Every structure is written in C-alpha cells, then in structure tokens.
Amino acid sequence: MKITLRELHGTSPGYYLLLTVLSLVTLLGLGAAWFMEHHGHIVTGMNNQTVWGLPHVFAVFLVVAASGALNVASMASVFGKTEFKPLAPLSGLLALALLLGGLTVLMLDLGRPDRLIVAMTYYNFKSIFALNIFLYSGFMGFVIVYLWTMMERRMNRFTSLAGLLAFVWRMALTTGTGSIFGFLVARQAYDSALLAPLFIALSLSYGLAVFLLVMMLACRGSGRPLGDALMARFARLQVIFIAAGLYFVLVYYLTNLYFTKHHDFDRFILLDGGIYTFLFWLGPVLLGGVLPLVLLLHPRIGQMRLRIAACAALVVGGGFAQLYVTIIGGQAFPLVLFPGRQVSSSFYDGVVNNYSPSLPEWLLGFGGVAIAGVIVMLALKVMGFLPERLGDAALQSGATRHAVTSA
Numbered sequence: 001m002k003i004t005l006r007e008l009h010g011t012s013p014g015y016y017l018l019l020t021v022l023s024l025v026t027l028l029g030l031g032a033a034w035f036m037e038h039h040g041h042i043v044t045g046m047n048n049q050t051v052w053g054l055p056h057v058f059a060v061f062l063v064v065a066a067s068g069a070l071n072v073a074s075m076a077s078v079f080g081k082t083e084f085k086p087l088a089p090l091s092g093l094l095a096l097a098l099l100l101g102g103l104t105v106l107m108l109d110l111g112r113p114d115r116l117i118v119a120m121t122y123y124n125f126k127s128i129f130a131l132n133i134f135l136y137s138g139f140m141g142f143v144i145v146y147l148w149t150m151m152e153r154r155m156n157r158f159t160s161l162a163g164l165l166a167f168v169w170r171m172a173l174t175t176g177t178g179s180i181f182g183f184l185v186a187r188q189a190y191d192s193a194l195l196a197p198l199f200i201a202l203s204l205s206y207g208l209a210v211f212l213l214v215m216m217l218a219c220r221g222s223g224r225p226l227g228d229a230l231m232a233r234f235a236r237l238q239v240i241f242i243a244a245g246l247y248f249v250l251v252y253y254l255t256n257l258y259f260t261k262h263h264d265f266d267r268f269i270l271l272d273g274g275i276y277t278f279l280f281w282l283g284p285v286l287l288g289g290v291l292p293l294v295l296l297l298h299p300r301i302g303q304m305r306l307r308i309a310a311c312a313a314l315v316v317g318g319g320f321a322q323l324y325v326t327i328i329g330g331q332a333f334p335l336v337l338f339p340g341r342q343v344s345s346s347f348y349d350g351v352v353n354n355y356s357p358s359l360p361e362w363l364l365g366f367g368g369v370a371i372a373g374v375i376v377m378l379a380l381k382v383m384g385f386l387p388e389r390l391g392d393a394a395l396q397s398g399a400t401r402h403a404v405t406s407a
Contacts, residue, residue, distance in 0.1 A: 005089060005151075005384035008222050015221060019377050022370040029367010032360035033108035041111065044361050049353035050331045055109035057323045058365030060177065061206065062102030062372065063136075064199055065319070067174045068207015069094040070143065070166060071237075077146075077163025083230070086387040087215065088163075092147045093385045094211055094376060095170075096140060101372030103136060105364060128179050135169075135176045142166040151384075174200045181326070188265045189330030194252045201248040202319065205241035208234070209315035214376060216309055218386055226390050232302030235311075239296045242315065246289045249322075261336075268333050268352075269325065276329035279321045288318010328355055 008015065036043055046053040073088035073095075075081040107113045123130045146162040149155040178199030181190040212234055219226050253270065256262035269280055292311035298304060332353045380386055 004388045022373040025370035032363035045356045050355040054357035054361040059106040064203045065206040066098035067170045068203035074167045089385045097372040097375035101368040105368035198248040201244045206319045209312040212312040228302035235301040283321020284318045
C-alpha cells in the first residue's frame with residue numbers, strides 16, 4: 001500500500017479563522033517590536049540585572065523545540081523506523097517553522113535588528129553566539145536539503161545520508177543553545193557543562209509535544225484518520241522523552257549540590273525563590289513531567305486522543321516554565337562578583353533582581369509562535385507535507401510517494 005502526501009483541500013472556515021487569528025497575533029508581535037525599538041527597553045520589564053526577558057524564553061523554547069520536532073524524521077531515516085516515514089516531511093517543515101519563529105523573536109528582542117549583518121560578517125570565534133550563527137543557518141540548510149530528498153523522487157536515494165547529517169547538526173544546534181548559558185561562568189545559575197545535554201534531552205520532549213499537537217490538529221481539521229497503534233507509539237516515545245528530561249534536570253541540580261559555591265543557588269530555585277520555586281515545582285516537575293508521565297502509561301492510550309493532546313499541551317506549558325526558571329531565575333539570583341569575598345555597595349549586592357514581563361514582551365513572544373503557525377498552515381495548504389491516510393494499515397508499508405493535486 002502506497003502513502004500519498006497531499007495538501008489540505010477545501011476552504012474550511014476553521015482553517016481561515018485560525019490563519020486570520022495567527023496573522024493578527026503576528027502583526028501584534030511586530031507592532032510590539034516596533035514599540036520597544038521606538039521607546040527603548042525601558043517599556044519592558046528588563047533592566048541592568050535582567051537583560052534577557054520573556055521574549056528570550058519564547059525564542060529559546062522555539063529553537064529547542066525545532067530541534068526536537070525533527071525527531072520523527074530522524075527516527076525514519078536514521079534509525080530505520082519506517083512506520084514514521086510518511087510523517088517525516090511534516091517533521092522537517094515544523095522544524096524549519098519553529099526555528100524561523102524563534103530566530104525572529106530573538107532578532108527583534110535584542111534591539112537594532114538592522115545590525116544583524118554585522119553579526120553575519122564579523123565573527124569572534126571565542127563567542128558561542130558567533131558559532132550559533134553557523135549552527136542556525138546550517139540547520140536550516142540541512143533540513144531544506146533533507147526535505148528535498150524526501151519530496152523529490154529522483155533524490156530519494158540520498159534521504160538516509162541527508163537525514164543523518166541533519167540529525168548530527170540538530171544535536172550540535174541544541175548543544176550550542178545550551179552552551180550559551182553553560183559558558184557563562186560568572187553566573188552561578190548557568191556555570192555548568194550539563195546544560196548542553198539537558199537542553200538536548202528537553203528538546204526531545206518539547207519537539208515531540210509540538211509535533212503531536214500540530215499533527216492532531218491538522219488531521220482533525222482535514223478529516224484524516226489517525227491509527228491507534230501510531231498514537232500509542234508516539235505516547236510511549238513521549239513517556240521516554242519526559243523521563244529523560246526529568247532525569248537530566250535531577251542530575252543538574254544534584255551536581256550543583258556537589259559544589260559548595262552552587263548551594264545557595266540550588267536553595268534559591270528549589271526552596272526560597274518565590275515565583276521561581278513555584279514555577280519549577282508546578283511547571284516542569286508536576287504538570288509538565290510527572291502528570292503526563294502517569295497519564296500516558298495507560299494500556300489503551302492509543303485510543304485516548306484527548307488525553308494525548310492534553311499531555312502534549314502540559315509538556316509545552318511545563319517547557320515554558322522550565323525555561324523561564326532557567327533564564328529569568330538564573331538572572332534573578334544575585335550575581336557574585338568576587339567569590340569568597342564580602343562586597344558591600346548600594347548597587348544590588350546580594351539582592352534578588354525583580355522582573356515582571358510587560359505586555360509588549362508577551363506580544364512579541366506570542367508573535368514568534370504565530371509566525372511558526374502561519375508558515376506551517378500555508379505550507380500545508382500549498383504543498384503535500386501531510387499523508388492522505390494515517391491509519392495503522394496504511395503506515396505499515398513505510399513507502400512514501402508525493403502527489404500534487406489541485407485543491
């Protein structure tokens with residue numbers, strides 16, 4: 001049995017309503033970026049102590065999820081799981097869309113986006129930020145080539161090689177994203193090489209959760225059935241990825257307890273951090289970790305679509321909370337300028353830094369999510385990224401061919 005990839009048909013009111021909402025959110029995000037650029041970052045909640053605000057949380061989540069969204073394609077091409085092969089084009093499309101959304105937020109949040117050309121032409125190779133320019137652009141290039149080899153029949157013989165290169169590069173991309181924080185030795189919250197594997201583990205869970213939500217929404221909107229066995233496989237994978245993420249979070253904080261200089265930070269996040277402690281235990285641990293882990297272990301989970309979607313949404317919400325605690329909480333903890341010495345001044349010494357995100361920051365962050373959504377919706381409408389049938393019988397063959405039909 002052959003699997004045919006087809007674009008979305010018809011003119012469903014729900015499709016155009018969702019596209020309109022996402023477009024409006026995108027415009028609001030661009031307007032928020034202009035407002036912050038025109039009035040300066042004084043209109044945000046950021047200050048001299050908290051220089052990476054809520055938009056960075058959105059941007060890092062989208063970039064990390066972009067890496068993880070490629071998992072489905074990698075399982076088909078790299079690990080030989082042919083039942084996932086029909087979903088590989090959607091996986092690659094989602095990876096590109098999430099990365100573009102995240103980079104848009106990142107570029108607009110840093111200020112002076114017109115100076116991006118400087119970052120692209122003058123490199124300080126001791127800076128992980130400079131290296132990330134290559135990682136981001138390289139990831140986009142490899143995924144585009146990967147999609148080409150999958151969608152063009154003549155290039156199918158190169159799909160395995162392209163998939164392997166894209167897989168290796170996405171590992172490097174997530175390592176670089178985690179290393180942005182891991183290399184900041186001046187911050188007790190970040191100074192750890194474990195942040196690189198932690199981000200890799202988290203990307204697996206976040207990316208699969210976003211992929212499941214997009215796939216289920218697209219199939220429901222286009223009337224395409226989803227097989228119970230397929231959904232059960234995804235649920236089992238999500239359980240493994242959630243467990244891996246929780247494991248590395250545990251290792252990260254236990255490792256910090258081994259070093260005396262990090263004891264105060266661990267206590268701040270785990271016990272005395274106020275909103276950060278609350279978000280940590282409620283978000284990534286309870287709602288985004290333990291709860292979906294338990295719910296997805298049901299023996300008939302493949303038939304429970306609503307539960308799978310709810311667990312994916314919980315993982316996404318827990319992921320935002322995890323990155324908020326990591327990025328914002330790490331800056332809120334008092335900066336130790338001279339370790340082992342007592343320093344006294346009137347400039348925030350030993351004071352927990354306050355940060356409250358403003359409305360423009362929220363709008364810019366959601367604008368990046370909306371950009372990714374608009375890209376996916378338009379691509380699904382004009383090109384065949386989604387299989388016509390996703391029943392269990394249809395997916396057993398693992399053979400995919402691309403067919404372009406009129407709407």
